Structures are given as C-alpha cells and as structure tokens.
Amino acid sequence: MRTHINNLLESRTACEQEDIADPLYHWQDEFQLPQDLIYLDGNSLGPLPKRALKYLEQAIQKEWAEDLITSWNRAGWWNLPETLGEFIAPLIGAASGQVIVSDSTSLNIYKAVHAALRLRPERTVIVSEADSFPTDLYIMEGVASTRQNMQRRLLGTDGNSLAELLDDQVAVVSLSHVNYRTGELLPIAELVKQTHAAGALFVLDTCHSAGILPVELDRWGVDFAVGCTYKYLNGGPGSPAFIYVAKQHQQEAVNPLSGWWGHARPFAFEENYQAAEGILRFRTGTQPILAFRGLQAGLEIAQEADIHQVRIKSQRLTQLFIELVKMRCGNFGITLQSPTDPEKRGSQVALHCLNGFAVIQALSARKIIADFRAPGTMRFGFAPLYLRYTDVWDAAEALFEVLETEEWRKECFQQKAAVT
Numbered sequence: 001m002r003t004h005i006n007n008l009l010e011s012r013t014a015c016e017q018e019d020i021a022d023p024l025y026h027w028q029d030e031f032q033l034p035q036d037l038i039y040l041d042g043n044s045l046g047p048l049p050k051r052a053l054k055y056l057e058q059a060i061q062k063e064w065a066e067d068l069i070t071s072w073n074r075a076g077w078w079n080l081p082e083t084l085g086e087f088i089a090p091l092i093g094a095a096s097g098q099v100i101v102s103d104s105t106s107l108n109i110y111k112a113v114h115a116a117l118r119l120r121p122e123r124t125v126i127v128s129e130a131d132s133f134p135t136d137l138y139i140m141e142g143v144a145s146t147r148q149n150m151q152r153r154l155l156g157t158d159g160n161s162l163a164e165l166l167d168d169q170v171a172v173v174s175l176s177h178v179n180y181r182t183g184e185l186l187p188i189a190e191l192v193k194q195t196h197a198a199g200a201l202f203v204l205d206t207c208h209s210a211g212i213l214p215v216e217l218d219r220w221g222v223d224f225a226v227g228c229t230y231k232y233l234n235g236g237p238g239s240p241a242f243i244y245v246a247k248q249h250q251q252e253a254v255n256p257l258s259g260w261w262g263h264a265r266p267f268a269f270e271e272n273y274q275a276a277e278g279i280l281r282f283r284t285g286t287q288p289i290l291a292f293r294g295l296q297a298g299l300e301i302a303q304e305a306d307i308h309q310v311r312i313k314s315q316r317l318t319q320l321f322i323e324l325v326k327m328r329c330g331n332f333g334i335t336l337q338s339p340t341d342p343e344k345r346g347s348q349v350a351l352h353c354l355n356g357f358a359v360i361q362a363l364s365a366r367k368i369i370a371d372f373r374a375p376g377t378m379r380f381g382f383a384p385l386y387l388r389y390t391d392v393w394d395a396a397e398a399l400f401e402v403l404e405t406e407e408w409r410k411e412c413f414q415q416k417a418a419v420t
C-alpha cells in the first residue's frame, strides 16, 4: 500500500489514472449526487440510490395507491422485517434466520442489552466504552434502571483494556465495532473471546461497519448485534435499523418490547403475550413500509458490490487523505485522531482542529461535505462506491486553502444550526 499511496501523492493526474483503473468506478452511476459536490459524509447519511426512486414510486403508486391494504399480503409488506433481514445477513456474516430489520438502532440496543441481561440474571455489571456513541450509553443507563443494583463499567474511564474490566459479575459487554468519532476499529473476535471466557455475553453496534467492511458475527461468536442502515447501507434518512440474535439464544431470549408483531399468533388477537419462534419475536409493532422499500435499493447495491474490494479501496482513500493532509495542512494545528494503521481504522478520518466547526462550514460552502463532532473533531467519511481518488485530492486541497486563507473566520461560518 505504501508505494501505491506514494504514487498517488505525486499529482492529481496520478489520482485520475487510479480512478480509470478502479474496479469500483462504475458504482457511482448507481447514486444520485449533485454535480460538483464531494460527499464525505456517507458515514452519517448515505446518498440516494437511483433504484430507490423506482422502488418508492412502485410502492406508492401501486402498492399503496392501487392495492391499499391488500398489499400487507400481496406485496409482502408484513414479512419485510425478515425479508430485508435476509438481505442484511450476508453483509454481517450471519446465517439465515438471525436478522430482522425493524425500529431504530436505539430501540434495538434496548432490546438486545435487555435480552442479554436476562440471560445472565445473577450478574450485575454492564461494560461499555466511555467514547461510545451517546445513545448506546443512554440506552444502557435506561436498561440498567429497570433492574436492581446494576452497575456500569466504562472502558477508557474505569480501565484501559477490556481484560481489566471483566470478572464474574459482568453480564454483558456492549461495544461499537468502529468508533463513531475517531474511526477506530476494534478487534471483535478477540474481545468476544475474552468476554465469553468471563462468562458474559457480547452485544455489538455495527452502525459504522455494516456495508463498508467485512463483518463476521457468526464466526466471531457475537451474541447480539445492532446496526443502522442510513449510513453506508444508503437506506435513506431515518431508514429502519436491524437486530441480530445468535441462533443459540433465540429460544431463551426475551424481547422486552413485547408488541403484537412479535406474538406467536398476531392475528389471533389474544389477551396474553406469547413470543413467536426465533428472530421474529424481536419484532415489536407496525413498521415504516415506505422506508423499507427505499432501503431495499441500498441493500441490493451492498450485496452486489464486492465488500473486499470496498475495504481495499476504503483503506486507500483514507490513507491518501491522511497523507495529503499531513503534507499540505501540517502547519495549521490539525492533529489526526484516527488510527494511523489502516487495519485498525474504519472508513473515516477524524482530524482534531480547534476551529473545526467553522472549517467544516467553509468546506461546505465549497461543496465539500463533511461533519463536525464537538468538542473539536472534523469527520471525513470515505464511501468507495461513489468516491474517486480525485475527490480525495480535491478535498485535501480545499482544506489547505480554507486553512491558509483563513476563510473559515468569516462570520457566516460561525453560525451553528441544530445539526452539526
């Protein structure tokens, strides 16, 4: 990789040639992106797959407008959680019958952590990471509050390695595969092994890994997993999330949100709850069918593209950006927050910059879209299906210009909206 990147650092022309030779180049035609815009925020919200327009049009005009309520059966609406779950399964290394698409990641974390705790009733500790995405921590706090004497231990606050935090009181370890802020990629197989050796269960958040790098839930022995579909799976704003429950837990695992969709006989309308068999018991209530239809497009693309090629290009794009920033922007007080080793990095680059918010706004005015996470992180996401090596070159060049001219100081770049 080193010589390869060195070659690209030589000139923009070298990047152009790399684009021409890129086996993933044609995938950009699948997405509708504005002309002249460089989109480095697919780690937050993926762009629109063109085929989603077709599927949504069909769902609205035919399934909803013409067929109305008969579509629950005729168009397979009722079964979409498990139908789309089967699309996701190979993307996260899961055999059939272990994944459904439903609800949000936050709700699925609630279900997964709650179910895992009930499988270890005598234990009183949940382990997580201090720098988890906040919803993971908040939901765990909520779950813990439903049980007596639960305690939380945080990696990064209460100890610096998982091994330090594990003992026979730990019921559940819940971690993110890729850190949302720094892009650090954790060695999940090893962490699951340590967790199981301590007699605890492992819950994995794959929001920043599903669809962008190989995930092997079955092989790693993960017990429960969740993930969102609006980032690298390009499912659209607010598209539903997924939950994975390993086969060996499905008989015993209890969904704490015991809604009618998870009932063994939902249309018997019985007075008492009886959980459905298998993964279906993790359904809860009526689902957003139109959002499912949009999501289907993103999932098809993720299945059709070769994830190993995606990973190789993703590592090259992030490395190229890091090296260009080092070369061009080294004098502006910017520091790299992401791991330097590409094997330990997801598909994003985090740069710390005191004026990061305004710099990201200035880039946005130049049609280069990235985002900012307080207190000082500029996040640049690299999705190989629609990004070119020349985009990376141009983005680094624009970053240099914004910093060198101090364009970011303009008043208009200091205004904060609700979403950063």
Ligand SMILES: Cc1ncc(COP(=O)(O)O)c(C=O)c1O
Residues within 6 Å of the ligand: 104, 105, 106, 107, 133, 135, 136, 176, 180, 205, 207, 208, 228, 241
């Ligand atoms: C790691 C992680 N978990 C969860 C979420 C969000 O969950 P929800 O879709 O329920 O808002 C995000 C959102 O960016 C995330 O990065």
